[in-house]
Amino acid sequence: xxxxAAADPVRTATLEAFADTIIPGAKRFPEDRAxxxxxxxxxxxxxxxxxxxAHSALGLAKxxxxxxGLLNMHAQNSARAKQLVLDPTxxxxxxxxxxxxxxxVQELTDPSHPERxxxxxxxxxxxxxxxxxxxxxxxxxxxxxxPGLSILxxxxxxxxxxxxxxxxxxxxxxxxVHPQTTTTGNPA
Amino acid sequence: xxxxxxxxxxxxGSGFGGAIPxxxxxAGGARVVVLERGxxxxxxxxxxxxxxxxxxxxxxxxxxxxxxSVLAGNCVGGGSVVYFATMPRAPRFVFERTGSLGRRMxxxxxxxxxxxxxxxxxxxxxxxxxxxxxxxxxxxxxxxAACTHAGRTANPVPSAIDKPRCTNCNWMMAGCRFxxxxxxxxxxxxAALAHGAQIRPLHEVQRLSRTAEGGYRIHYDVVDDExxxxxxxxxxxxxxxxxxxxxxxxxxxxxxxxEAELGTMPAAVGRYFSGNGERLNTAVVNDDRxxxxxxxxxxxxxxxxxxxxxxxxCVATWDKLDASLPEYSRxxxxxxxxxxxxxxxxxxxxxxxxxxxxxxxxxxxLRQWRSWLTVFAMTEDDNEGVFGAPPTRGNxxxxxxxxxxxxSLRYDPTENTLRxxxxxxxxxxxxxxxxxxxxxxxxxxxxxGAYTVHPLSxxxxxxxxxxxxxxxxxxxxxxxxxxxxxxxxxPGALTVNPALTIAALAERAIPGLVRATQQxxxxxxxxxxxxxxTTTAVPPPRSV
Ligand SMILES: Cc1cc2nc3c(=O)[nH]c(=O)nc-3n(C[C@H](O)[C@H](O)[C@H](O)COP(=O)(O)OP(=O)(O)OC[C@H]3O[C@@H](n4cnc5c(N)ncnc54)[C@H](O)[C@@H]3O)c2cc1C
Ligand code: SF4
Numbered sequence: 001x002x003x004x005a006a007a008d009p010v011r012t013a014t015l016e017a018f019a020d021t022i023i024p025g026a027k028r029f030p031e032d033r034a035x036x037x038x039x040x041x042x043x044x045x046x047x048x049x050x051x052x053x054a055h056s057a058l059g060l061a062k063x064x065x066x067x068x069g070l071l072n073m074h075a076q077n078s079a080r081a082k083q084l085v086l087d088p089t090x091x092x093x094x095x096x097x098x099x100x101x102x103x104x105v106q107e108l109t110d111p112s113h114p115e116r117x118x119x120x121x122x123x124x125x126x127x128x129x130x131x132x133x134x135x136x137x138x139x140x141x142x143x144x145x146x147p148g149l150s151i152l153x154x155x156x157x158x159x160x161x162x163x164x165x166x167x168x169x170x171x172x173x174x175x176x177v178h179p180q181t182t183t184t185g186n187p188a
Numbered sequence: 189x190x191x192x193x194x195x196x197x198x199x200x201g202s203g204f205g206g207a208i209p210x211x212x213x214x215a216g217g218a219r220v221v222v223l224e225r226g227x228x229x230x231x232x233x234x235x236x237x238x239x240x241x242x243x244x245x246x247x248x249x250x251x252x253x254x255x256x257s258v259l260a261g262n263c264v265g266g267g268s269v270v271y272f273a274t275m276p277r278a279p280r281f282v283f284e285r286t287g288s289l290g291r292r293m294x295x296x297x298x299x300x301x302x303x304x305x306x307x308x309x310x311x312x313x314x315x316x317x318x319x320x321x322x323x324x325x326x327x328x329x330x331x332x333a334a335c336t337h338a339g340r341t342a343n344p345v346p347s348a349i350d351k352p353r354c355t356n357c358n359w360m361m362a363g364c365r366f367x368x369x370x371x372x373x374x375x376x377x378x379a380a381l382a383h384g385a386q387i388r389p390l391h392e393v394q395r396l397s398r399t400a401e402g403g404y405r406i407h408y409d410v411v412d413d414e415x416x417x418x419x420x421x422x423x424x425x426x427x428x429x430x431x432x433x434x435x436x437x438x439x440x441x442x443x444x445x446x447e448a449e450l451g452t453m454p455a456a457v458g459r460y461f462s463g464n465g466e467r468l469n470t471a472v473v474n475d476d477r478x479x480x481x482x483x484x485x486x487x488x489x490x491x492x493x494x495x496x497x498x499x500x501x502c503v504a505t506w507d508k509l510d511a512s513l514p515e516y517s518r519x520x521x522x523x524x525x526x527x528x529x530x531x532x533x534x535x536x537x538x539x540x541x542x543x544x545x546x547x548x549x550x551x552x553x554l555r556q557w558r559s560w561l562t563v564f565a566m567t568e569d570d571n572e573g574v575f576g577a578p579p580t581r582g583n584x585x586x587x588x589x590x591x592x593x594x595x596s597l598r599y600d601p602t603e604n605t606l607r608x609x610x611x612x613x614x615x616x617x618x619x620x621x622x623x624x625x626x627x628x629x630x631x632x633x634x635x636x637g638a639y640t641v642h643p644l645s646x647x648x649x650x651x652x653x654x655x656x657x658x659x660x661x662x663x664x665x666x667x668x669x670x671x672x673x674x675x676x677x678x679p680g681a682l683t684v685n686p687a688l689t690i691a692a693l694a695e696r697a698i699p700g701l702v703r704a705t706q707q708x709x710x711x712x713x714x715x716x717x718x719x720x721x722t723t724t725a726v727p728p729p730r731s732v
Contacts, residue, residue: 022546023554038548057240057589059417106543111634117252120635123546124533131554132238132529134245139237152528152557155496162236162365164355165325165497170484173321174332175342178506184311185318185346186277187506187520187684 010091012050014068015122017094019049021101022126023148033090036098042147048136049129058125067122068093070115078104195219196710198406198427200393200442203266204687205433205674207376208310208694209701214383215716218705221425222385223408225392225434225582226263228728231373234363238529241414244362245590250530251437251583252592255637256463256573256599258437259530262416262591263363264389264728266435267687268371270361271641272500273348274522275316275688277307281511281518282682288570288604293679295651295660298696306692311346313718314370316688319344323351325498326486327561330473331523332503333482334626338619342505345522345685349499358525360500368499379719389728392419392582393442396430396670397449403428403708404669409581415589419581428708429669431701433694436461436643436676437595438583440657443647443664445578454665456657457647461573461597463640465519465681467565467609468526469616470535471628472556481623493558498525501564501685508615509683516604519567519612520684521619526562534635535560538627545632561626563616567608568681571645573599599638642686647676649693661700662693669708673697 016034025043027035035045054061068091075092078100079085086095093101108119128134130148133141139161141149157163180188197213199206202224214220227246235242247263248270261267280300287293310316324332324344335342353368360369367374381387390411397405406425412418432439440458447453478484478491485491504522511518525531536544537553544550576596579585584593601609613630620626631639650656653665662677664670673694675686682689695718702714 023551024548039551043551055240057245058592059588102543102547105546109635116635127533127546128529131532131557132527134238134240134529137237137239137242148554149528151551151555153493153496154528154557157236162355163357163359165357166355167486168325168356168494168497169322170324170326170329170486171322172329174324174329174482175336175340175503175505177343178341178509181343181506182277184277185343187279187509 011065011068013094014071014091015050015053015064016045017101018071018105018122019044019126019129021098021105022123023047023130024098033094036101038098041151044126044130047130047146047148048133049126052125052129052135053122055135067118074104074108192405193425195221195425195427196712197429197431197705198223198425199431199433200406201266201433201435201438201674202264202372202377202387203261203268203433203435203674204372204691205694206266206431207372207380208691209431209433209673209698210385211376211380211383211719212698212714212716213702213705213712214380214385216702216712216714218710218712220380220385221427222387223391223393223406224264224387224389225411226261226389227413228264228387228389229363230728231363231365231367234365236357236359236362236365238527241590242362247363248361248591250592251595252636253595253597253599255601256597257636257639258595258597258643259639259641260435260437260643264387265372265377269363269373271687272360273369274345274501274685275314275348276345276504276684278682278684278689279509285515285568285680287680289655291652293650295649297660303692303696306696307688309695309718310688310691313375314348316346316348317351318346319351319502324502325356326492326494327498327525328502328523330478330482330484330492330561331563333484334619335505337481337625338622340505340507340619342503344502345504347502354499356498358496358498358500358527361527375719393434394581395442395446395449397446399426402669404430406430417586417589428710429671429701429705432670432672433674435674436646437597439672439674439676440575440646441578441583441596444575450667454653454657456655458575460571460645460648460655461575461599461643462569462571462645462681463573463599463638464642464644464686465565465567465569465605465608465683466638466640466642467567467612468524468631469563469565469613469628470631471561471563471620471626472538472553473559473561473626474624475559477623477625481625495525495558495560500525516568516608517611518683519565519608521612521616522564522566524562524564528557531562534631536629536632538629544629545635561620563620565609565612565616566642566681566683566685567605567612568683569605569608570602571680572602572605573597573646575646601638642675644675644678644686645680647672648679649677650679662697663704669704671697671701671704
């Protein structure tokens with residue numbers, strides 16, 4: 001997981017703000033700026049988006065500084081175009097409010113945007129950190145009460161770390177089969 | 189004197205198109221070597237885990253293209269290890285399709301009647317069995333009930349699942365640790381091994397060249413078993429016959445890369461790719477309405493909330509598999525489960541006023557994940573996929589250690605394909621939104637383009653040399669001794685899940701393949717009984 005420990009605070013805050021735009025969460029502490037705090041339970045950041053982005057298996061770690069820089073450049077440009085003055089004490093993307101961050105991410109992931117693949121890729125991993133937590137073993141994630149898996153209502157496994165659903169069927173015929181179904185149960 | 193390894197037949201890839209010839213040729217007495225780019229896992233290595241580096245990322249491949257992303261297997265057993273094992277036969281009209289050619293796409297020798305005996309063979313071998321309503325999980329039951337409510341029919345679909353063993357864990361894409369899913373690791377591949385075939389995992393074939401005797405040299409790299417971006421040397425084998433079965437996303441790339449040494453390829457190599465017309469819609473079901481309208485109850489006052497429970501797609505509606513409808517307006521709709529991650533990011537929040545696939549409203553949709561119902565349309569697309577110049581290695585520039593790569597496939601859907609998708613979307617809406625049962629939206633195509641788990645047709649059989657790369661015996665035109673038996677050989681979209689048809693075509697190709705092998709001086713016979721479904725898995729050698 002090289003990369004996470006050495007990350008600089010600008011990069012961290014910027015990517016956290018991006019992740020929070022993808023799956024928003026509650027502020028971790030009152031002065032939290034990266035998380036906009038538009039909902040009242042944890043989102044992608046607390047689910048581990050940054051750990052996942054920096055995970056050595058993904059091959060993105062080296063590119064993260066550049067991505068944060070690019071994102072801040074886009075934020076600065078869009079603020080300038082709208083004649084907004086951004087708070088200089090935080091990175092430009094972090095200085096945007098949630099709606100402005102959302103609008104910018106929509107722009108960057110629009111099919112016509114030349115960097116769409118990059119930003120969709122980052123968004124994909126932020127979503128995955130939240131809803132499947134691939135930086136953690138799934139059973140451990142559930143045991144730790146991983147916020148995304150909890151919000152989804154992902155079931156817990158049996159004691160041997162395997163999933164089984166003995167009660168799985170209504171056990172009723174719920175439709176008439178197609179009149180031309182063949183004797184082997186296939187379409188004609 | 190040469191020190192190059194010699195064998196009779198090299199088979200590239202160990203999915204349906206590879207395992208079936210491997211078994212028959214080995215059982216008939218030929219020396220067979222199977223080269224497979226992915227790892228070889230035993231059933232106790234199939235993890236119930238999304239963790240990077242677990243079986244889920246080791247055996248599964250996601251290749252992003254330009255307008256089309258392909259999902260496929262990457263392991264010994266190929267797609268059969270990660271697939272959902274739903275195994276219907278293709279409807280009769282499919283074989284009569286003309287697509288945009290203005291003439292029949294399939295060879296004159298193949299129609300449903302001539303393919304049915306081969307379907308029977310595969311059905312016995314895997315085996316494929318019918319599903320009763322008692323086998324149908326809640327999601328399939330809900331879809332069936334919604335179809336009834338909308339005046340439609342719905343069928344439990346035959347599947348290659350040993351139902352009593354199945355725990356309905358829905359971890360299909362990570363491999364089945366209960367040996368309930370009848371993958372090729374349980375029938376054709378152990379039977380091939382028992383007859384002396386060799387399977388070499390982590391061997392990625394890059395290109396072919398010709399020997400002075402009219403045989404072929406197969407050039408491969410050995411892939412690192414953890415970081416697939418790395419190779420650990422490589423080698424060459426010589427064979428009299430080559431069977432390419434790397435899957436429709438990979439077979440044409442090997443041929444493109446071989447063109448410099450083998451000479452001009454038929455024009456249809458790397459063209460006419462079909463994504464089987466796939467399209468996904470995700471609905472969020474209103475549990476109260478499911479109870480009131482459909483009378484469903486799974487206990488504790490819950491009607492549904494069972495998205496996670498089940499065994500892939502189990503129920504389909506075949507009302508639009510109607511030969512009298514115009515081409516491109518025929519499709520099946522099938523209930524389906526995709527795990528979180530790949531199965532959630534492209535789903536769009538129904539009724540969202542802001543962004544649909546991320547943001548606040550998407551999070552609200554994820555909150556209702558247990559109430560999701562995903563519906564899979566398999567339509568008739570227009571074979572519009574074309575492969576660009578091959579990447580350095582394999583069929584993708586690998587981005588991550590495992591699973592994720594960037595390929596050269598370009599897919600620009602035609603009006604016909606778009607119309608089929610629009611009609612099937614409208615139909616899904618009509619079935620599921622009726623009387624407020626659910627709210628539904630298709631997955632977005634804006635981000636990775638379309639996507640398919642059913643790549644087909646990139647090196648297809650046919651009668652017309654201009655539009656088919658293979659003759660009706662699956663031999664590559666103008667390159668005798670090279671056969672293609674995987675999904676790339678299928679001429680076009682099938683409107684149903686394709687693996688049974690791919691397998692039946694491979695079985696059908698065997699007699700011709702055996703004859704060609706005999707003609708090259710190999711002592712091999714045809715007629716081995718198909719594996720009878722009682723073979724047990726042979727674990728991979730632990731030291732590979
Ligand atoms: C998630 C998922 C679910 C599916 N569910 C169903 C279903 O329910 N029903 C159904 O009918 N179909 C299903 N399919 C599709 C089905 O798996 C495929 O249609 C089928 O496996 C295709 O068979 P094939 O022989 O063409 O190729 P594959 O089975 O893909 O086999 C190709 C093999 O070649 C290997 N390979 C690739 N390149 C090279 C190379 N250069 N050198 C050596 N080896 C190489 C690959 O690793 C792979 O093992 C599903 C697919 C996926 C991904
Ligand atoms: S759902 Fe059934 S067949 Fe599929 S992986 Fe689980 S136990 Fe195996």
